[in-house]
Amino acid sequence: MRALIGILISLACGTALAAETGYRLDRSPHDPTDLPSLQAGARTFVNYCIGCHGMQYMRYNRLRDLGLTESQIRDNLMFTAEKVGETMKTPMSAKEGKLWFGVPPPDLSVVARSRGADWLYTYLRTFYRDPKSATGWNNALFPNVAMPHALWTLQGELRRVDGRWETLSEGAQPRPQYDATVRDLVNFLAYVGEPAALERKAWGIVVLFVLGILFVLAWLLKKEFWKDVK
Ligand code: HEC
Secondary structure, three states: OHHHHHHHHHHHOOOEEOOOOOOEEOOOOOOOOOHHHHHHHHHHHHHHOOOOOOEEEEEHHHHHHHOOOHHHHHHHOOOOOOOOOOEEOOOOOHHHHHHHHOOOOOOOOOHHHHHOHHHHHHHOOOEEEOOOOOOOEEEOOOOOOOOOOOOHHHHEEEEEEOOEEEEEEEOOOOHHHHHHHHHHHHHHHHHHHOOOHHHHHHHHHHHHHHHHHHHHHHHHHHHHHHOOOO
8 A cells, every 4th residue: 555655656746766776767858859959869879879889770871860961970970880771780799798798788779668768867867986896887776787887977977875976076067968968868769769759740640630620521421411300
């Protein structure tokens, strides 16, 4: 009963808890219709993540969806392929990944679907220094994670003392700016998880509109048929 009340309260507050740790998830403020944000997220991904993580379902030329031209993609984003038709693969093999981190870094094509945007938004903002871990990093949402903090030069170094956060060193981005960087990155990961979502929503509106017209026609027809039956 108490658990139920807890769940109801957390639903009512619009918050969620990560099942494994009980760490409270922050709501991801990403906006899938914001193209500059998606472009910024793609840039952060190829600069900071693709060295370890690939996206086997995402082709570089698909990034035209984000309002980029093929030459912009080629010049600014394509570090791991020769042709724009190739997928966004990582140069790291699964074997190397296992050797270096103990776990190969997973493909991130559909991570936004398996983990959810709120989880990703929280995860990428809750790395902290931990001298006891192999990489020197740990994560509040994913305890003993094998991934080092890839964005630490931007966020700076944090430390956790009795559940409270402390700053060890400042990064290149003040907190609101870092949060925006992560928002854009999560926006991109969510887009990659379902690249057709934008298109699908646009079609949904067209379909509703057509159904609306059909409804009016059907109603007029019904009135016509039944007008003499009383
Ligand atoms: C130096 C290599 C490395 C880099 C760079 C890196 N990661 Fe990771 N990442 C890993 C490893 C290794 C794991 C597996 C962690 C584990 O299972 O303990 C991981 C796990 C993850 C997970 C959890 C996946 C899951 O569902 O369990 C996410 C999300 C993730 N990384 C996102 C990112 C993003 C976004 C970036 C770029 C900002 C990034 N990573 C950069 C190595 C890396």
